[in-house]
Amino acid sequence: MNTLAPGISETKTKVLRTQLESIVGAEHVLHSAADVEVVSRTNIPRRNIPSFAVYPETAEEIAEITKLANEHSVPIWPVSQGKNWGYGSKSACYPGGITLVLSRMNKIVEVNEELCYAVIEPGVSYGQLNDYLKEHHPSLWADSSGSTADASVIGNALDRGRGVTPYADHFGALCGMEVVLPNGELLRTGTGPDGDYPAWNVYKWGTGPYVDGLFSQSNFGTVVKSGIWLMPAPEKYDFFVFEYTADESRFGEFLDTFRKLIFQGVIRSYPHLANDFAMLCIVDQYPNDLLPEGRRHLSHEAMQTWKKRLGVSDWTFGCGMYGTKGEVKLHRKIAKKELSRFGEVVFVGGCEKDTLKGRMMLKAARAALRMKGKTVKLLEGLPYAIRLFQGIPTDYFVRQVYFKSHAEKPSMGDVEPARDGCGFVWIGPVVPFTASHLTKFLDEVKPLYETFEFDFFVELIIESPRSVIALFGLFYDKQNEDESARAEGLYEAIRVLSHERGYPPYRASVASSTKALDCNPVLKDTLHGIKQALDPNNILAPGRYGVDLTNQK
């Protein structure tokens, strides 16, 4: 057994273990060195090993654990499912303490069909929610992130993750929370009478200050239940694939056109525009044959060769269309006309159901794409993309993170890159959605990849008509110290540049989050004041997003 944290006695640790076991049951407290090592594995270059990983089942258990933590001055690091791969997974930003994994809290408490919302616990995964809706409430769609079906719906929303349907803003879709505060009290946000109340999950702002935002990307409370808005299934769903084939010089003009289509509501989904390398990771493994001895990343020529092998363009995205039949028909026409000026637009139909018609349409679309020179490999992901834009989660795309570290991608039920030692980090600065901001910024970041000898990976995630998350991916070999150090160097270079340019990251990794607010000292001070008020013993996830009473500056 570990000690509780550096400098804390083994006796105290034993006492705490007994107490934790009496709250949640011995089988739900992990403490052996081997167990906590596995729990704390990350894809990012750093991690910290906790003393305990505890799996509570109820809000009351969390309240008791929270009170214990105050008594013993031991920090608690809550995670929902901890599948935020590439951002830190279940690792805290300090060693020792209690990692609180909420995966057993997986109740779907309510689904309201008329008002299109669900109330769920943080252990509910995208897969679970979607399966439940398909079976019991097929008129409602949930949104999913592009990551694994096992990720937590609430966890992702609180970390302000994104999806691709019209309900892509996951934090924005939360409405009405229940939170265990650092003093162990249960707070229900909103202003109704005791218990649940009718307006709790339909109106976000309540009466008085809106506080829900305090529990997002923060350490002010452990959210144990939340309402989440769901999308009513549209009358018509369609899907198209776009490939940018115009000259590079017209990319800015394309971005401005794209923005206008989103402002207009012609495009209502929030696509990810993948660069060539990002697309290749999904469909292929790393072409080591194209990497001469001594080089650490592909030359321009090697990239061109690889792209040609697979038929991949400079930029690619898939996109859902939603509305009444008439609307989708209109939007199809406008989108096709506008986007065709910059590349290929192929509508493949929204065959969500495995019907004969659906299969036929997909087959026809595939045939059309094959004629345009697309490879079978490239087209394999199409059915998954079509489903993802209906909110149906898939492990298909996230398997891309195995493309370099492993000889093959894993099978779909067995994706666990933290366990499997895949090295990657994400950083996603938010950039105003204009040609000039985006092209200049990409032109600045790309050379950083050259400097640190990595291949340039970027997905432009449409956040709204006003902003784009430029999601940069860094893939490295976790066993290779030099490469890990270069990955850290590149990450830090992008992080610093983004802040300088005024493009703050939409979320931080566990390692970088301690510095997340350094650019805004008044905000940091204000949040420390709030931390002092809500968590005077500094026991809840100290350091998460820069708020830590022991180290305020």
Next chain:
Amino acid sequence: MNTLAPGISETKTKVLRTQLESIVGAEHVLHSAADVEVVSRTNIPRRNIPSFAVYPETAEEIAEITKLANEHSVPIWPVSQGKNWGYGSKSACYPGGITLVLSRMNKIVEVNEELCYAVIEPGVSYGQLNDYLKEHHPSLWADSSGSTADASVIGNALDRGRGVTPYADHFGALCGMEVVLPNGELLRTGTGPDGDYPAWNVYKWGTGPYVDGLFSQSNFGTVVKSGIWLMPAPEKYDFFVFEYTADESRFGEFLDTFRKLIFQGVIRSYPHLANDFAMLCIVDQYPNDLLPEGRRHLSHEAMQTWKKRLGVSDWTFGCGMYGTKGEVKLHRKIAKKELSRFGEVVFVGGCEKDTLKGRMMLKAARAALRMKGKTVKLLEGLPYAIRLFQGIPTDYFVRQVYFKSHAEKPSMGDVEPARDGCGFVWIGPVVPFTASHLTKFLDEVKPLYETFEFDFFVELIIESPRSVIALFGLFYDKQNEDESARAEGLYEAIRVLSHERGYPPYRASVASSTKALDCNPVLKDTLHGIKQALDPNNILAPGRYGVDLTNQK
């Protein structure tokens, strides 16, 4: 000159006056009994008179005044324009202190056409912003509340007021704030480098906790600048009027149909469904001839007579349609088909510009409506409604508050009901948007009007597809003590009932806001902890929305 507050010396008051005058200039400090009496006039039955009304011009001046307030332990009550008539206008919820009126801070700092936002100060009014956009950026629309053109854009948004266009959620449209904290420091929300930064007004959540919600309906800071999202002018705008003519028994079915149209996006504006009495206040003056001696409100029969005189239906709403030409055509067809099952749907065109075609269309629509039995009086407001749904503010509708207290409505440039002593209060509980919630609740509230002998006024303000603000209006004679007391009694009865049913008000009046959080003691405690951290001297608007360190329970 008043003393500063009950129990505070005249000497101290004189010192403070000199200091305030040295900060903002003597002409911007009101202190005579006559002046502060006018400033504090309200439409609600209560008000408090301040010691000073101070009109600063810059954030720096506000910071200095805030520091002074801390030194002297004198409370500050910030208002933007203070046109929140029926909620308390410029009155604080305590006597004495400094009322800070931000009307001189009226700079439009930036307008970004590509990304559709403006950055403005709290003194900027709907009228000012709209005029500016029409002249310099006609491709952008702002949203307006249905109240006066002189109201503050930011003030209304911070109090979570509503408009009617697709950008009706005013608080939701704010992005990136500058706030003078109670310690006098200037906080810029969001996480960029010093000064404005590119992503400040395009991405709401920033990195780390989202704190902007803390400055809405609250007393944690004085917002001195904010970004606000604007709507790109749609390719096509149209407008229709709906009158409910079906049997009362089908009203629930109508509400469910209406909700579905909004979920579908066929209706993208946020109409106000006015009951007969609410509509009559707009178009007519109170029919004293129908009120026999001894009665204080109209009998059912008298209401029917009044309705017939004007041609008013049980429920009426106007509604904007927005989109590409094709979309509006489609939506028109669907809306007409669905709503015609319950009443008359008349499209009158969106003649925003005073063109020949616009005038002809309006004339034709008027003629059609006249043929359906509508009076000239009823149709007078049509051009204003058509403009309001384009975000163009008007004093036309708010003149309704003069319908009972005055013989005539004032001319449009001279609407100032607080000055003019019109007695009215609004209370708007948020109700889930279902037939069963809404009809049951209306059936409970209506008898309260009977009990307190008032005429039943309600507007169902569509908040989202998931909720409706049931805005109840109480009109009473401010000179009549009995009627004022009955108005207070009815207000309190509705307030208590709403909380019991779990329908919290979307905003509180200055008088009731001290009790706004009593239903949620844990939230109240949490907010008091934050107040202690940010404003230990309790100088900023103590009591606003129930947060007051001297009286925590």
